[in-house]
Amino acid sequence: MDKTVNPAIERTHHRICPLCEACCGLEVRTHGDRITGIRGAEDDVFSRGYICPKGYALKDLHEDPDRLRTPLVRRNGELQPASWDEAFAEIEQRLLPILAAHGRDAVALSVGNPSAHKMGLLLYFNRLAKALSTKNVYSASTLDQMPKQLSSGLMFGHWLSIPVPDIERSDWLLVIGANPMVSNGSLWTVPDFRGKAKALRARGGKLVVIDPRRTETAAVADEHHFVRPGGDVFLLAAMAHTLFDEGLLRLGRLEPWLEGVDAVQAAVQPFAPERAATRCGVDAATIRRLARELAAAPRAAVYGRLGTCTQSYGSLCSWLVDVLNALTGHLDEPGGAMFAHAAAFAENTAGAPGRGRGVTTGRHRSRVSAAPEVWGELPMTVLAEEIETPGPGQVRALITVASNPVLSAPGGPRIAAALERLDFMVSLDIYLNETTRHADVILPGMSPLEHSHYDVAFPQLSWRNHARFSEPVFDPAPDHVPEWQQLLRIAAIAKGLGAQADVLALDDEFVAADVRKIAGEHAHLVMQAVSGLRGPERLLELALRAGPHGDRFGMKPGGLTLAKVRAAPGGIDLGELAPRVPEMLRTPSGKVELAPALLVADLPRALQDLDTPAPALVVIGRRDVRSNNSWMHNLPVLAKGPERCTALMHPADANAAGLADVAVAQLSGPGGSVHVTVECSDTLMPGVVSLPHGWGHGQPGTRMTVAAARPGASLNALLDDAVRDPLSGNAVLAGQAVVARPLAV
Numbered sequence: 001m002d003k004t005v006n007p008a009i010e011r012t013h014h015r016i017c018p019l020c021e022a023c024c025g026l027e028v029r030t031h032g033d034r035i036t037g038i039r040g041a042e043d044d045v046f047s048r049g050y051i052c053p054k055g056y057a058l059k060d061l062h063e064d065p066d067r068l069r070t071p072l073v074r075r076n077g078e079l080q081p082a083s084w085d086e087a088f089a090e091i092e093q094r095l096l097p098i099l100a101a102h103g104r105d106a107v108a109l110s111v112g113n114p115s116a117h118k119m120g121l122l123l124y125f126n127r128l129a130k131a132l133s134t135k136n137v138y139s140a141s142t143l144d145q146m147p148k149q150l151s152s153g154l155m156f157g158h159w160l161s162i163p164v165p166d167i168e169r170s171d172w173l174l175v176i177g178a179n180p181m182v183s184n185g186s187l188w189t190v191p192d193f194r195g196k197a198k199a200l201r202a203r204g205g206k207l208v209v210i211d212p213r214r215t216e217t218a219a220v221a222d223e224h225h226f227v228r229p230g231g232d233v234f235l236l237a238a239m240a241h242t243l244f245d246e247g248l249l250r251l252g253r254l255e256p257w258l259e260g261v262d263a264v265q266a267a268v269q270p271f272a273p274e275r276a277a278t279r280c281g282v283d284a285a286t287i288r289r290l291a292r293e294l295a296a297a298p299r300a301a302v303y304g305r306l307g308t309c310t311q312s313y314g315s316l317c318s319w320l321v322d323v324l325n326a327l328t329g330h331l332d333e334p335g336g337a338m339f340a341h342a343a344a345f346a347e348n349t350a351g352a353p354g355r356g357r358g359v360t361t362g363r364h365r366s367r368v369s370a371a372p373e374v375w376g377e378l379p380m381t382v383l384a385e386e387i388e389t390p391g392p393g394q395v396r397a398l399i400t401v402a403s404n405p406v407l408s409a410p411g412g413p414r415i416a417a418a419l420e421r422l423d424f425m426v427s428l429d430i431y432l433n434e435t436t437r438h439a440d441v442i443l444p445g446m447s448p449l450e451h452s453h454y455d456v457a458f459p460q461l462s463w464r465n466h467a468r469f470s471e472p473v474f475d476p477a478p479d480h481v482p483e484w485q486q487l488l489r490i491a492a493i494a495k496g497l498g499a500q501a502d503v504l505a506l507d508d509e510f511v512a513a514d515v516r517k518i519a520g521e522h523a524h525l526v527m528q529a530v531s532g533l534r535g536p537e538r539l540l541e542l543a544l545r546a547g548p549h550g551d552r553f554g555m556k557p558g559g560l561t562l563a564k565v566r567a568a569p570g571g572i573d574l575g576e577l578a579p580r581v582p583e584m585l586r587t588p589s590g591k592v593e594l595a596p597a598l599l600v601a602d603l604p605r606a607l608q609d610l611d612t613p614a615p616a617l618v619v620i621g622r623r624d625v626r627s628n629n630s631w632m633h634n635l636p637v638l639a640k641g642p643e644r645c646t647a648l649m650h651p652a653d654a655n656a657a658g659l660a661d662v663a664v665a666q667l668s669g670p671g672g673s674v675h676v677t678v679e680c681s682d683t684l685m686p687g688v689v690s691l692p693h694g695w696g697h698g699q700p701g702t703r704m705t706v707a708a709a710r711p712g713a714s715l716n717a718l719l720d721d722a723v724r725d726p727l728s729g730n731a732v733l734a735g736q737a738v739v740a741r742p743l744a745v
């Protein structure tokens with residue numbers, strides 16, 4: 001197809017939005033090289049026309065003059081435009097001596113959220129990690145969902161075997177620590193949550209929200225209860241206690257596949273609702289009633305998300321959510337919490353069904369704090385100390401891949417200072433921002449509209465099974481090295497093959513090795529079948545054809561191929577979620593492990609904490625529909641309107657702090673202080689202040705003009721980076737103590 005720019009031609013392109021986990025199908029209209037309109041694609045089999053305000057912002061992102069288009073290399077202390085060859089030569093020249101003198105662990109990798117939305121980054125990051133073979137791998141997962149990945153891995157055998165509510169058939173849904181009305185869902189790919197929640201209620205169903213803030217999701221629910229930040233484990237354990245105490249167990253079809261029901265009973269025995277109530281802030285009668293309603297509802301699910309993960313008991317909360325689903329017969333049942341059946345890339349569709357190796361943690365530990373490795377990663381919150389602390393294994397170089405830890409990780413200012421001490425830093429990024437300003441080389445990614453797209457991870461977490469692919473809307477600049485090749489080039493450098501290595505040949509080698517592993521003696525036939533493709537698209541073709549809906553390279557005629565998915569721009573619907581236990585299990589026992597030893601052994605820690613009094617004021621985060629983590633504040637269509645980086649406080653707390661009539665407060669936490677505008681709001685639980693994360697722009701040397709005009713303050717500058725969920729290594733972002741006082745003028 002000739003996509004050369006012809007100003008006279010109007011086109012409509014179907015495009016999956018890569019900005020959040022909802023993965024909406026959009027219709028992008030272009031006139032030559034201009035975007036003339038964006039709207040939700042009505043013919044999208046999965047999102048059916050839904051779009052949020054960020055979807056429209058793809059135009060601003062594509063056109064943003066601050067978005068980097070050429071590599072930058074630091075010369076005489078300043079980041080200056082350079083050619084791609086110069087950039088890779090610099091990386092080779094600087095990285096190799098560090099590897100040679102200090103070993104593989106001296107180079108750390110930090111990979112961020114947008115890479116989950118980019119096929120090239122997600123599929124090729126591991127090639128680089130493998131080539132470097134460093135233990136210092138860090139990601140946004142330990143600021144986010146690692147607890148859920150750990151509990152799911154232990155219970156079901158793989159880190160991404162995470163059940164999601166089957167909302168279209170559910171009649172009772174408990175949402176705890178999530179705000180899908182704003183976030184559009186997480187570890188649950190569910191475009192148009194609003195519409196689906198409305199339908200649930202219209203058919204007589206009930207939506208219950210548990211959150212320290214009366215959120216936008218609470219506003220469309222039947223019931224909302226405040227919970228003390230960090231108190232969820234007590235509430236969830238008390239609900240499980242009630243199920244045993246009142247004889248409400250209903251194991252149903254899964255009974256033969258549930259291992260450890262008795263062990264769960266013993267573990268939650270001390271958590272009577274009457275004991276847990278004060279600590280979690282939900283009264284005992286409500287806890288018991290919620291347990292009874294969950295047990296009585298024919299089709300129900302409990303869904304917990306970010307708020308339940310980013311706390312000291314994140315793994316326990318994530319586990320207990322699915323324990324509740326299983327004990328009430330709602331796991332893997334229509335209308336309950338179900339497992340998607342992804343067409344490609346899902347480990348729970350690969351290998352022998354029903355049993356597997358399961359997951360382990362702690363194969364190595366971080367050098368300074370001895371934090372255990374989880375799914376190959378160390379906690380993001382130990383990165384700074386690994387850079388700062390001298391000794392063998394000290395981190396001396398860093399490669400960031402779509403990662404902005406200076407704003408997104410607790411102790412951001414400490415991380416910024418640590419980055420300054422590195423011998424060398426490379427960033428794969430699209431902006432010169434708070435993190436990348438510390439880099440020696442920046443390699444720009446393309447506009448999302450300039451490359452093809454398939455969601456590698458999210459179909460495993462989707463409300464309905466489907467396969468969708470997007471073609472590029474625009475051609476990239478002819479010399480722009482795609483991100484998958486950027487990763488391969490650095491991999492080649494790390495392997496000693498040189499900055500000029502033939503990365504396409506290297507890609508062939510890597511793929512051939514993968515194919516040999518799965519296809520054995522038929523490997524050459526499989527390679528032949530996909531020989532017309534390169535890069536991520538070849539990996540996708542392999543995954544689709546070998547996947548559960550695939551054509552098995554001709555053995556299952558009519559099955560999926562990339563060509564077939566490509567031919568259906570609105571996507572291919574693969575049906576509603578269907579029961580998958582025991583086939584999807586990959587635990588060594590071949591059962592659902594309801595009482596993994598690692599988790600059960602952590603409950604006494606919570607028990608000891610049962611009587612801890614609440615600090616006078618604690619801080620939690622907040623998301624806004626027109627913002628996305630730390631990097632979309634430069635897009636005019638989203639940046640306009642009221643100030644978003646404000647601290648919301650209950651009027652009683654504001655009064656007590658002398659802030660009732662003061663616009664600006666100093667908020668101090670264990671990690672530092674910031675100045676913020678205060679807004680009084682009774683939507684907050686008393687004793688809780690809410691501030692969004694991802695702000696704190698306008699730092700010297702950054703180039704994000706729009707963001708700098710309204711920089712906001714960084715929530716993560718307040719937070720202590722030393723507090724983690726010990727099992728998953730996840731940062732504690734909810735419930736750290738803060739003090740608010742009027743800003744002295």
Ligand SMILES: Nc1nc2c(c(=O)[nH]1)N[C@H]1C(S)=C(S)[C@@H](COP(=O)(O)OP(=O)(O)OC[C@H]3O[C@@H](n4cnc5c(=O)[nH]c(N)nc54)[C@H](O)[C@@H]3O)O[C@H]1N2
Nearest residue numbers: 112113140144402403404408428429445621629630631693
């Ligand atoms: N206190 C607090 N902190 C939080 C959270 C919270 O709720 N409270 N939320 C946490 C969560 S859930 C997450 S996921 C993390 C996110 O934290 P990060 O993983 O750091 O992600 P972002 O802040 O979105 O920053 C993304 C970076 O990728 C760059 N980028 C964007 N698109 C592309 C691209 O196409 N290619 C490349 N190469 N780069 C790109 C951006 O410029 C930016 O530098 O933040 C966490 N931090």
Ligand SMILES: Nc1nc2c(c(=O)[nH]1)N[C@H]1C(S)=C(S)[C@@H](COP(=O)(O)OP(=O)(O)OC[C@H]3O[C@@H](n4cnc5c(=O)[nH]c(N)nc54)[C@H](O)[C@@H]3O)O[C@H]1N2
Nearest residue numbers: 177178179183186229230305306307624625627628629734
């Ligand atoms: N518009 C927008 N959408 C986004 C993002 C964004 O920044 N902006 N970020 C994306 C990313 S990376 C992610 S991971 C998802 C996250 O998606 P969600 O999981 O829906 O996350 P949040 O919207 O932060 O909602 C978390 C809720 O937990 C509450 N909370 C805080 N502490 C506690 C606690 O201790 N217990 C309980 N029960 N609740 C608590 C907060 O008040 C908040 O309402 O959103 C994604 N979508």
Ligand code: SF4
Nearest residue numbers: 017020023024052055
């Ligand atoms: S909800 Fe908005 S940002 Fe998320 S995928 Fe859909 S249009 Fe994009």
Ligand SMILES: [Mo]
Nearest residue numbers: 113140144145
């Ligand atoms: Mo996230």
